Structure formats: C-alpha cells, structure tokens
Amino acid sequence: AQTVTQSQPEMSVQEAETVTLSCTYDTSESDYYLFWYKQPPSRQMILVIRQEAYKQQNATENRFSVNFQKAAKSFSLKISDSQLGDAAMYFCAFSTNKLIFGTGTLLAVQP
Amino acid sequence: EAGVTQFPSHSVIEKGQTVTLRCDPISGHDNLYWYRRVMGKEIKFLLHFVKESKQDESGMPNNRFLAERTGGTYSTLKVQPAELEDSGVYFCASSRYTIYEQYFGPGTRLTVT
Numbered sequence: 001a002q003t004v005t006q007s008q009p010e011m012s013v014q015e016a017e018t019v020t021l022s023c024t025y026d027t028s029e030s031d032y033y034l035f036w037y038k039q040p041p042s043r044q045m046i047l048v049i050r051q052e053a054y055k056q057q058n059a060t061e062n063r064f065s066v067n068f069q070k071a072a073k074s075f076s077l078k079i080s081d082s083q084l085g086d087a088a089m090y091f092c093a094f095s096t097n098k099l100i101f102g103t104g105t106l107l108a109v110q111p
Numbered sequence: 112e113a114g115v116t117q118f119p120s121h122s123v124i125e126k127g128q129t130v131t132l133r134c135d136p137i138s139g140h141d142n143l144y145w146y147r148r149v150m151g152k153e154i155k156f157l158l159h160f161v162k163e164s165k166q167d168e169s170g171m172p173n174n175r176f177l178a179e180r181t182g183g184t185y186s187t188l189k190v191q192p193a194e195l196e197d198s199g200v201y202f203c204a205s206s207r208y209t210i211y212e213q214y215f216g217p218g219t220r221l222t223v224t
Binding site for chain 2: 047
C-alpha cells in the first residue's frame, strides 16, 4: 500500500526564520510525483511545489524548496524567510494518478 | 481562468436525509477527482473521472455515495441516506492530465446531525 507520513502535527517558526517540514512516503512505484499543498485557514488548498520522481534536482519555488531523497523516500519542505502569510496547514502528497495525502502539519508563524 | 468551484460551501442535514454536492472543474480539464477529509484525519481519495467515465472509484466508502459527471463537465456527489460518519469536508479537484498537479476547489463542509 502507498502511504504518506507527516510526523509533525504542528510546527512553529519566527517570522523571517527558516523551517523544515518532514514527509516520508512508501511506494513500490518508480514513476510518480510528489507535492506540497498549503491550506490557509478557511481558504482554498493551493499547490506550493511539485517534484517529479525521475528528476534528481530538488525543486524550488521562490522561498520554498524541497529536499528529495528518493532512496530514503523522503520529501521535506523548507520555507525560508518565513512570512505571516505562510501560516497554514501543509499537506504532503504522493501521486501516480490519485493523490495520497499525509495527515498534515499545522504551521504557525510568530511575529 | 476560473478555478474549481464547489456548491454549497456548507451543508447541515439530518441523518437519513439526502445531500447533493456539486463541483465545476476548470474549463478544459478532463480529469475530475473527489476527496474528503473526515474528523481532522488525512484527506482521502474517493473517485476519479476522465471526462464522463469513472476511471477509479476505489475510494468510495459504500453504495450510499453516488457520483456522476454528465457530459464530462460538472460533477455531482450524492449521499443517500446520510449517516453521522459522513460528516467532513468534501474536496473536488481537476487536472488537465493525469499524474499532473491537481487544482482544488474550496470544499464543501458537510455536517450530518
């Protein structure tokens, strides 16, 4: 079975600091995508970053970057220069078609 | 380009009643997915349409749930009769291609009392 594990239910970071959210997954597939989605309070879930499993280079999107370790099946998200607007629930997801989600990490950003 | 829309945003019904949720995907997206998040747990896949055909309905919990996508446009998810454990947030997502990134709607919060 394919599973996604987020071991940090809650995290907190000071504004302007860096935080890393952890995610591990389990699959026997070799071709897949990994995603981080963000859901701000009472708002729509939006895609933060995407990683193709066949790519060795880690994806980056502005202040967001990932550390993709395929052999270890690890896919962590690093948020640099944290801003108040980064406060949200973050979901790690795995996909060969349908998305399989982790339980989420609630990130608080302290001013 | 309009995003994925869902209606209603919130529905409160009594156990045994029927509720129909609607999802309008992004125009041109053949793939439409339904997910739900129950009791603060992980978001779980329900089913996947490619145009009007059900590609994968392995996540549908039981036969009280019926999903349709007439004409390959909008989709409805009917729960009949609703049970207490059906309470949660139902998300719809669409994508142009499978395995690619999915765009989510705001969700419908269903409360069964």
